[in-house]
Amino acid sequence: MNSPLYLDYADDAKTPEPETLENKGVSKGWKALGWVSVAMSGVLVLGSISAYGYARYLDGRITRFEAPEGVAAPPKLNEAVNILLLGSDSRQGKDNEKYGKSLAGEVPRADATILMHFSPGGGAVTGISFPRDLMVDIPSCQTREGGTSAPQRGMINSAFSIGGATCTWKTVQTITNIHIDHVAVVDFAGFKGVVDAIGGVQICLPNDVNDKDSKLNLKKGKHNVKGETALAYVRARHGLGDGSDLSRVKRQQQFLGSVAKKALSQGVLGNPVKLNAMLRSVTKTVEVDEDFTLEAMVDLGTKLKDVKLNKIRFVTVPYAPYAPDPNRVALAQPDANTFFSQIANDNEIEDMNKKETVPASEVQVKVLxxxxxxxxxxxxxxxxxxxxxxxxxxxxPKEMPAETQILYGEGAEAAANTLAKQVSGVKPVPSQKVAAGTVHLVLGPGWTGLVTKTKLPKKLDGEIKAGDNICAQT
Structure with a gap:
């Protein structure tokens, strides 16, 4: 489940056209992704716009569309607010066509699909990522041409191509049984302007990166990135992580967290110039459902004005390999339905990504x-x-480690997961230097002993929180 598969994006293929951000290595999918992060942060601070005289002017800049018909919405079980954020790769309009003018006539797709769950009272926010290559059942939708599509099996991002935001809205509600209150669609035209408006976004690189494809050339450590550098960071294929789709999803979620952290800081909220610039950029590019009025935005923003950064987290839906096609994934059941039920009921979310373990008596370990x-x-x-x-x-050990490590040989992942429950904050890593079926526990500087609690704190496997130290996992 949630295997780190490498999913090759069809739209990453290069086409012979004049040099633009597109063929300079900046993927349209990742530009849309950046806009999703900006929109999420914009929703969180919209409560602040009531302090400005031109709030109505900002509201007037937002494009609105009708809610979907034909599928009854799941019941609303509580006062939580669920907003579906979609990143569009549309090239329509002068601000978008410069990122690939030859693609202006193509049907746009949703390159990022994130369901933002705002708990009642604004106490917590959970961003749920749906992999773009997730195979789902897409219900019948009204097409862009005014016809009706047949129910079909396809990638979740294709629902947007079939019937726009309303079709994706229906699709997500159908597969999750979660009541979606509002939908927001964003494009990438103003990405650089928004990132620049908030003073850039902080990232942390685990090593030097010199990626000729994405044009990302940065040294190891923290950086405040803006514009094209920020786009290159979220797009880079080489030199960061393991090259898998899961690795890029994690980077996406870290980027979302960093944007939220910066957008919600007093450096933005307390700076009218930066706040106005960000909100103007967001409202210029966002498209929402007709019921997501200015009053609804302000009400949500007011509830969220005191949300703590460590209560903003990003997770991925439970997924597994899709048997008919190794380049696709599917929802892992019954875990996915359990997860969706917990979100719909606003319950404490259990870890649906728990690793397989074995009894301690079956774990063969060397301690170094x-x-x-x-x-x-x-x-x-x-x-x-x-x-x-x-x-x-x-x-x-033959070499002194920089930190405590759990290394495992072939076939010993479950054994390593069992051992990891005894060692605080250490994630098992496969190693060809470790004999098959065995595990090495390498004690590093600062070792204080095995954990004494029998129950670990409740935390989703691999979750990213907006308040996290961005260098902690590098």
Whole structure:
């Protein structure tokens, strides 16, 4: 489940046309993604626009569309607000055609689909990502030409091509059974202007990156990126992560968190010039349903004005490989339905991405002391033996680690996951240097011992929070 598959995007193929951001390595999908992050932050601060005399002017800049017909919306179970954010790759209009003028006549697609769940009272926000290559059942929709499409199986992003935002709205409601209150569609024309308006977005690179395709050339560490550099960061294929789609989704979620963190900071909220510039850019490019009025936006923004950054998190729907096509994924059931039910009921979300484990008595582990603390490996080995782990040996590593590590050989992932429950904050990593079926626990600097609690804090596997240290996972 949630395997880190590499999903090749068809629209990444290069076409011979004049040099634009598109063929300079900036993917249209990732530009749309950037706009989704901006729109999310804009929704969070819209409550502030009531302080400005031209709030109605901003509202008048927003394009609106009708709600979908033909499929009854799931019941609204509480006062939570669910907003579906869609990133469009439309080239229509002078602001968009410069990113690929030859594509202006093509049917636009949704390159980013994120359901924002705002808990009652504004206490928490959860952004739920749907992989664009997720295979789902798309219901009958009114087409862009005014006809009616047949129900079909397809990638979730194709619903937007069939019938625009309303078809995607119907599709997401159908597969999740979650009541969607509003939908917002954004394009990428003003991406650079918005990022620049908030003073750039902070990212953190785990290593130097020199990607000739995306034109991303940055040194390891923290950077405040703007405009094309920000686009290159979210688009880069090489030099960041493992090159898989899952890795890029994580980077997407980290980018969303950084944008929210910056947009909600006093440096923006307390700066009329920056706030106005951001809101003007957002309202210029956003398209929402007709019921998402200015009053509704202000009401939501007011409820969210005190939301804490660590209560804003981003997760991915539970998914698994799609059997007919290894380049696609499908919802992992019954986990996905359980997850959607928890969102609809605004319950505490359980971890649907729990890793497979085995009994401790089946785990064969070597403990290696790279902590610099004399006797640490022997004491840890004794503690693991008391917990029924099979401790093969204790000793010292050939190379001193920078931090505590759990390394596992072929076929030992489940065993490593079991061991990880005993070690705080360490994620198992496969290693060809470790014998098949075994695990190495390499104690690093600052080692303080095994965890003493029998139950870990409730946290979704791999979630990203807006308040996270952006360098913590690099």
């Amino acid at each position: 002391n790279g902590s610099g603390i004399e006797g640490a490996a022997a004491r840890t080995g004794e503690a693991l033996t008391a917990k029924e782990f099979q401790v093969l040996s204790v000793g010292n």
